[in-house]
Structure formats: C-alpha cells, structure tokens
Amino acid sequence: MQRPPEDATDPFPPAGGAPPAEPDPAAFEQALRLAEALVFASDRPVTPARLQPVLPPGCEARTVLEALAARCAGRPVALVEVAGGFAFRTAPDLAPALTRVVEVPRRLPRAAMETLAIIAYHQPVTRAEIEEIRGASLSQQTLEALLEMGLIAPRGRKEVPGRPTLWATTPRFLEQFGLRALSDLPRREELVSEPTLPLAAPGSGQPTA
Amino acid sequence: MQRPPEDATDPFPPAGGAPPAEPDPAAFEQALRLAEALVFASDRPVTPARLQPVLPPGCEARTVLEALAARCAGRPVALVEVAGGFAFRTAPDLAPALTRVVEVPRRLPRAAMETLAIIAYHQPVTRAEIEEIRGASLSQQTLEALLEMGLIAPRGRKEVPGRPTLWATTPRFLEQFGLRALSDLPRREELVSEPTLPLAAPGSGQPTA
Amino acid sequence: MSEAARTAPPALHLTLEGFEGPLDLLLELARAQKVDLQAISIVSLVDQYLAVLEQARAVRLEIAADWLVMAAWLAWLKSRLLLPEEAAPDEDAEALAGALTDRLVELERMRAAAAWLAGRLQLGYEVFARGAAESLTVQDRSGIAADLPALLQAYAAARRRALARRPYTPKPRRLWTVQEALARLSRMVGGLPDWSVLQRFLPEGLADPVERRAALASTLIAALETARGGGVELRQDRPFGPILIRRRLEKPDAKAA
Numbered sequence: 001m002q003r004p005p006e007d008a009t010d011p012f013p014p015a016g017g018a019p020p021a022e023p024d025p026a027a028f029e030q031a032l033r034l035a036e037a038l039v040f041a042s043d044r045p046v047t048p049a050r051l052q053p054v055l056p057p058g059c060e061a062r063t064v065l066e067a068l069a070a071r072c073a074g075r076p077v078a079l080v081e082v083a084g085g086f087a088f089r090t091a092p093d094l095a096p097a098l099t100r101v102v103e104v105p106r107r108l109p110r111a112a113m114e115t116l117a118i119i120a121y122h123q124p125v126t127r128a129e130i131e132e133i134r135g136a137s138l139s140q141q142t143l144e145a146l147l148e149m150g151l152i153a154p155r156g157r158k159e160v161p162g163r164p165t166l167w168a169t170t171p172r173f174l175e176q177f178g179l180r181a182l183s184d185l186p187r188r189e190e191l192v193s194e195p196t197l198p199l200a201a202p203g204s205g206q207p208t209a
Numbered sequence: 210m211q212r213p214p215e216d217a218t219d220p221f222p223p224a225g226g227a228p229p230a231e232p233d234p235a236a237f238e239q240a241l242r243l244a245e246a247l248v249f250a251s252d253r254p255v256t257p258a259r260l261q262p263v264l265p266p267g268c269e270a271r272t273v274l275e276a277l278a279a280r281c282a283g284r285p286v287a288l289v290e291v292a293g294g295f296a297f298r299t300a301p302d303l304a305p306a307l308t309r310v311v312e313v314p315r316r317l318p319r320a321a322m323e324t325l326a327i328i329a330y331h332q333p334v335t336r337a338e339i340e341e342i343r344g345a346s347l348s349q350q351t352l353e354a355l356l357e358m359g360l361i362a363p364r365g366r367k368e369v370p371g372r373p374t375l376w377a378t379t380p381r382f383l384e385q386f387g388l389r390a391l392s393d394l395p396r397r398e399e400l401v402s403e404p405t406l407p408l409a410a411p412g413s414g415q416p417t418a
Numbered sequence: 419m420s421e422a423a424r425t426a427p428p429a430l431h432l433t434l435e436g437f438e439g440p441l442d443l444l445l446e447l448a449r450a451q452k453v454d455l456q457a458i459s460i461v462s463l464v465d466q467y468l469a470v471l472e473q474a475r476a477v478r479l480e481i482a483a484d485w486l487v488m489a490a491w492l493a494w495l496k497s498r499l500l501l502p503e504e505a506a507p508d509e510d511a512e513a514l515a516g517a518l519t520d521r522l523v524e525l526e527r528m529r530a531a532a533a534w535l536a537g538r539l540q541l542g543y544e545v546f547a548r549g550a551a552e553s554l555t556v557q558d559r560s561g562i563a564a565d566l567p568a569l570l571q572a573y574a575a576a577r578r579r580a581l582a583r584r585p586y587t588p589k590p591r592r593l594w595t596v597q598e599a600l601a602r603l604s605r606m607v608g609g610l611p612d613w614s615v616l617q618r619f620l621p622e623g624l625a626d627p628v629e630r631r632a633a634l635a636s637t638l639i640a641a642l643e644t645a646r647g648g649g650v651e652l653r654q655d656r657p658f659g660p661i662l663i664r665r666r667l668e669k670p671d672a673k674a675a
Contacts (some may be wrong), residue, residue: 002334037285037303043551054307076242077249089545097243097263101252104543110532111438117531133524135441177538178545191530192523250546299552307554314561319572322564326573344580358562359586400570401577 013131024058028067035068036079045085081175084181108149112142116151120173120185124155132156151176186199233267237276239270244277254294321351325360329382330397332373333364352376360385440488443470445522445529458522460515464496594621595634597638607650613662616641 034054048061055061065086068081068166077088090098108116115138118130131138150172157163174181185197245265248255257270264270274295276409278288286297299307317325326336327342340347355361378391389396437443445467448458471489495518498511539545603619610618619637624630641663644650653662 009522012467033285033300034303034306037299038307038554040286040297041299041307041552041554042549043548059573076246078286080347087547089248089541089547091242092539092544094243095544095546098247098250098546099543101247101259101263102546102549107536107543114528114535115534117528120535121528121531133521133528135437135444135521136439136524175547177535179538186531186534188527191527191534242551246546250549252549253453301552304554309555310558311555312561313557313559314563315559316563317568319575320566322572323576326569327576329569330573330599342580343576344583360562386569387562388566395570397573400574401581 010199027056028059028064030061031055031064032068032071035061035064037073037138039065039068039079040088042087045083045087045171047085050085066104080178081180082178083171087175089178105149109142110147111139115142116146116169118175119146119152120169120182121188123168124158125168126158126164126166128164130167149176221345234308236265237273238266240264240273241280244270244273248274248277248288248295250298251296254291256294261293274360317354318351320345320348321354324351325355325378325382328355328361328376329378329391329394332377332391333367335367335373335375337373339376440467440485441521441525443467444488444518445525448522460518460520461496461499464492465490591632592629594624594629594636596636596639596643599633599636600643603637603640603644604649607644607663607665610665613653613664616661616663619663 032120035051038051040053043155046065047163048065052061055064065079065081069081069086072079076091078091079086080089081087111134114134118133119125121183122129122133127138127143150170152166152167153170155168156166158166169182173179174184178195179185215396244255244260247260247263249261255274257274260270260274264273274288274290278290278295281288281297285300285303287300288295289331291298296349323343324339324347327339331342333336334342336347336352352361359379359381360380362379363374365374365375366405367375437446444463444467445461447470449459450466451462468489471485495511495514495654499515501511541547542611598621599619605621617634618628620633621640624633638661641650641652641661645652645666648666651664651666653661653664655662
C-alpha cells in the first residue's frame with residue numbers, strides 16, 4: 001500500500017548515499033494519516049506550509065500530500081491541488097447523483113462569466129476597462145453577483161482622475177474553477193487558436209443561460 | 210469487507226427464501242461511493258432517509274452507511290453516527306496532533322478591574338477597605354477570579370478585630386500590565402482629585418458635588 | 419438568442435436584443451465572414467453593421483445611442499478607408515481599423531476564456547468540498563485582555579463614582595491656635611540671632627493651603643502679641659512685603675525709654 005514519494009523534481013539516489021529525507025516507513029505512514037485528517041477536516045485548501053508543523057520530523061509536506069493524492073485516486077473523495085493548497089473534492093462522476101440532494105446554486109449568466117474572464121486575464125482592472133473590452137456596460141447586478149460569490153475583490157484604486165476601484169480575482173475563484181494558480185489559465189494566445197471554429201459557441205456550456 | 214445488512218428491526222431469512230434486497234456487489238460498491246461523497250459534501254449529518262434517493266435501487270441506506278462506517282475503521286477519518294445522522298470525524302488518535310490552540314484572552318469585568326486597581330494602589334488592603342474605597346460591595350466571586358488569575362494574593366492579616374485578610378498584587382500582576390515595579394504606576398493624585406488632599410479650598414475640588 | 423442568430427446569419431438583422439452592444443454584433447458579423455479575425459474586411463463589416471441597424475430601425479425606431487454612435491463612427495471609418503492612397507489621414511484610418519480588429523480579437527479571446535471557465539468542473543456544481551468543516555481549534559481563554567490604561571481608567575472611574583455617591587462632609591480642620599503659635603514663637607525666637615521671615619515659625623507639615631493660611635494668621639497674631647509685650651520686633655519694608663521678626667535686643671530698650 002505504501003508508496004515512496006514520487007517527486008519527479010527530486011530524483012532520489014537509488015541506494016546508499018544519504019537521501020536528504022527518506023523518512024522511515026512508519027513515520028511516513030503516520031504523516032499520510034495526519035495529512036488526510038487535516039485536509040479532510042478543513043474547509044479551505046491546506047497549504048504544505050500549514051501541514052508541515054504537524055508532521056513527524058523528516059517528512060516533507062508536499063511529498064506527503066502528493067503521495068496522499070496518489071493514494072486517494074479513484075476514491076469517491078479525491079485529493080486535488082487547488083488555490084495554492086490541497087483539498088478533498090468529490091469525484092466528478094458522482095455529481096449527477098449528489099445534486100439530487102445537495103443544493104446547487106444557479107450558474108452565472110453569460111455576462112457575469114465574461115466579466116469574470118476579463119477580470120481574470122486583465123487584473124487588476126477597473127470597471128471602465130471591463131466595459132471597454134466587452135463593448136457593453138457592466139450592470140451593478142453582475143458585479144454584485146461576482147462579489148457575493150467571493151470570486152472577485154477590490155484591490156486598490158487606479159491612480160487616475162476619480163481613482164476608480166481596481167478589481168482582481170480571489171483564491172475562492174481558483175477554488176471555484178479548480179485552478180492551482182492563475183498561471184493554470186490558458187495562455188491568451190491559446191484561447192483563440194482555430195479562427196473558424198472558435199469557442200464554438202460563446203454561451204455554450206451554459207444551458208441555463 | 211462488505212457486510213450483510215444487520216437491521217435488527219428486519220430479521221431477514223437466513224438462507225434460501227428471497228431476501229428483500231441483497232443488491233449485486235457492483236451496485237452496493239457504487240452505493241458506498243455515493244454515501245461517502247454525500248456525507249463528505251453535506252453541511253449536516255446525513256440521515257438514511259436523505260441518502261436513500263441517491264442510492265441505486267435495492268440498496269438500503271442504513272445498511273450502506275453502516276457498511277461504510279465499518280470500512281472506514283482505521284482510516285484517519287471515521288464515519289460516526291451523531292445526532293440526526295452520519296458524519297465524518299477526525300479519528301480520536303489524530304485530533305490532538307492537529308488541534309491548534311487559539312488564544313482568546315478574557316476581558317476582566319468592570320468590577321474585577323476596579324477592584325484590582327484599588328488593591329494595586331492601596332495594598333495591602335482589606336476587603337472592607339476596598340468596598341469603602343470603591344463605594345460598592347465586593348462579591349466573593351470577583352475576588353476569587355482575581356486570585357485564580359494569579360493577579361492578587363493574600364498578604365497577612367490586619368491586626369484589628371476579626372483579623373481580616375490583607376490583599377496585595379503579585380509579580381504576575383506586574384507582568385500583565387508591563388510594570389517593572391509598583392512604583393511605575395502613575396501617582397494616585399494624577400488620576401483622581403482625592404478629597405483627602407487639595408480639595409481643601411472650600412468650593413474648589415468638587416465641582417460635581 | 420445569439421445561438422439562434424448564429425445558425426441563421428441572414429436573419430441577424432431581425433433584432434438587436436440578443437446583443438450586448440455594438441461590439442458584440444460586430445464580433446458576430448466578423449465571425450460570419452468565416453475567416454481569421456485578423457483578416458476580416460472592415461469595409462464589408464461596416465456595410466453589414468449598417469444594414470442590420472437599418473433593418474432594426476425599420477422594426478423599432480428607438481435604438482440606443484451607442485449603436486448609432488458606432489454606426490456613425492464606422493461610416494466615417496469606411497469613408498476614410500475608401501479614400502485614395504494619397505489622402506493624408508489614411509494611416510490614421512488604417513490604425514483605427516486595426517484597433518477595431520484588436521478589440522474584436524480581445525473580445526473573442528475573453529469569450530473563449532469565459533467558455534473555458536464554464537467548461538471546468540466547478541466547485542459546488544460538479545465537484546463538492548467538505549460540507550461542514552471540523553474546527554480543529556481550541557480556544558485558550560487563560561489569557562487576560564487588560565492593559566495599564568484600562569487599569570488606570572478603572573481606578574479613576576471607581577474613585578469618581580465612590581466620591582460622587584458619598585454625601586459631602588466637610589473635613590474636620592486641624593487649626594493652629596494663637597496659643598500654640600505663641601508657644602512655638604517664644605520657643606523658637608530665642609535661637610534666632612537676626613531677622614527671620616514670619617513663615618519660619620509655622621508648624622511643619624502643613625500641606626493643606628487653608629490650614630497653612632490659618633496657621634500664618636495665628637502666628638502673625640502671636641507675633642504682634644509678643645511684640646506688644648516687648649519680646650520681639652517686627653518689620654515690614656513695604657506693603658505686602660515679607661514680615662520679618664527678631665528677638666528684641668537690649669539696647670533699643672534705652673531708646674524706647
């Protein structure tokens with residue numbers, strides 16, 4: 001059951017030598033248990049830094065978390081890396097059954113999704129700049145919906161006349177879309193690769209819109 | 210791993226016959242997955258009744274939950290039956306290692322703070338004298354709270370009828386208030402215009418009287 | 419709405435309601451050209467836009483100002499683009515056309531980004547987090563939230579309250595009688611060779627100003643009394659100046675006589 005850490009960035013010496021930290025199996029097993037319990041109990045992603053002090057000496061938090069993720073693969077509740085930490089998430093294939101009893105919020109309308117995408121790619125960005133890109137005015141309702149879901153937050157003011165608020169995405173945004181970091185977003189150049197069949201339908205994938 | 214249903218209220222026929230529902234293993238396995246995901250995702254303990262509609266036909270919710278609880282035994286997170294249903298809880302052997310202590314300093318109630326201040330300025334002082342100075346009676350509770358916090362201590366008895374206890378502040382008191390010595394306290398006269406001293410000049414000193 | 423529009427491009431002009439603004443419509447028209455956005459013909463785009471707007475006007479007269487502003491701007495842009503090469507402001511028009519294309523490309527990108535996001539497995543929709551987190555924290559309430567200012571404030575408040583509640587009772591005064599002043603003066607004056615200020619003969623430790631003034635008055639009376647009896651001499655060099663006192667010397671006796 002127990003696996004050695006599989007950290008590709010750290011090819012550990014095959015034998016002999018003195019691998020920096022190859023903790024004894026019992027300690028590593030305990031580390032896995034502690035990590036699972038801590039991440040399971042938490043309602044926010046647990047960073048390696050948060051886990052580290054809890055672990056037995058010689059266990060490196062990220063190694064433990066990655067080993068745990070591998071061990072949990074295929075379980076109904078899997079460990080995923082998100083928003084700078086690790087969190088348990090239900091397996092996507094179970095969603096149809098779960099949504100029969102778990103309440104699911106309304107999906108964001110197209111205008112809100114576009115606004116969110118613009119904030120994600122242009123942050124920090126003012127409301128006027130968002131409107132400029134969309135070529136349409138931004139309704140208060142849309143802004144409030146994004147704020148209420150905790151997906152965006154003000155981040156300072158732009159030093160121009162009127163000092164308009166600058167908007168940026170939050171860690172909650174990363175969690176919502178299962179991103180480890182903003183750098184997980186597709187690069188801008190990749191967004192429109194096939195000019196003729198671009199994003200087949202803006203507003204697709206949103207059957208409720 | 211898999212357990213037959215143990216429903217005491219429904220003694221099922223030992224063999225042969227037609228047990229009402231002995232679902233096929235694959236369906237039961239899926240039921241276990243769904244139960245684990247739902248209990249994980251639910252914001253409150255999951256009752257068998259809430260789980261039931263999620264399950265494949267032929268799976269009885271309580272049976273599934275009990276089988277899941279048995280399967281989780283030994284995991285760092287256990288399925289426990291709590292008021293109103295089933296919920297995941299950190300295994301008791303891990304909880305102490307994961308528990309973080311958050312310091313929430315208590316505020317002293319007004320009476321305690323005033324009593325402490327009077328002891329600080331008038332020590333050693335009897336309870337009756339404290340009451341006289343504060344102009345209010347002093348509850349045993351207040352005195353005991355200060356004692357328990359280690360801020361005051363008895364220091365001898367006053368040689369008057371009844372030999373009442375004299376109270377004084379402790380080194381812990383100095384530490385709490387960041388004082389090197391009691392002489393670091395501002396002089397009393399700087400805080401209050403005492404009637405025993407200047408007030409003297411009739412008319413002056415007590416504008417409020 | 420836009421979905422229907424896309425499947426039947428010629429019917430685009432039926433309404434503008436499906437579009438979020440002129441740029442939205444322009445992007446849709448550009449897409450209908452089925453070429454790379456970078457290669458679209460701005461001139462044909464302008465014609466299509468104006469045509470759609472014209473149709474919309476036929477249906478409904480009221481069209482929001484931003485649609486019309488865009489129409490006017492596009493018409494101007496088209497005229498510039500069609501002008502012969504030698505006309506000076508051509509470069510401007512090219513740049514403006516390029517800027518419009520850039521805006522359309524950016525909008526297209528953001529649409530794609532929104533679609534990409536919408537296609538993710540979203541928390542609370544396709545995947546779920548722990549519904550009820552366990553709090554693995556324990557509150558340590560052994561600390562005390564109290565600082566020196568609070569302590570001092572408490573003392574002042576307690577005293578003020580206690581004093582305000584107490585009925586006013588004049589403090590019994592310890593007054594220095596003339597007899598006491600006489601006794602002290604006669605005891606002290608013998609040891610003083612020269613003039614001394616009257617205040618030196620006050621009793622010690624008089625902090626209360628009232629008691630001090632009373633004692634001063636008693637001592638002055640005692641001094642006058644003694645001077646009348648010939649025991650001491652008094653002197654005051656100017657009004658309100660210090661009152662000086664000394665033992666009466668023998669010699670002036672004769673003078674007095």
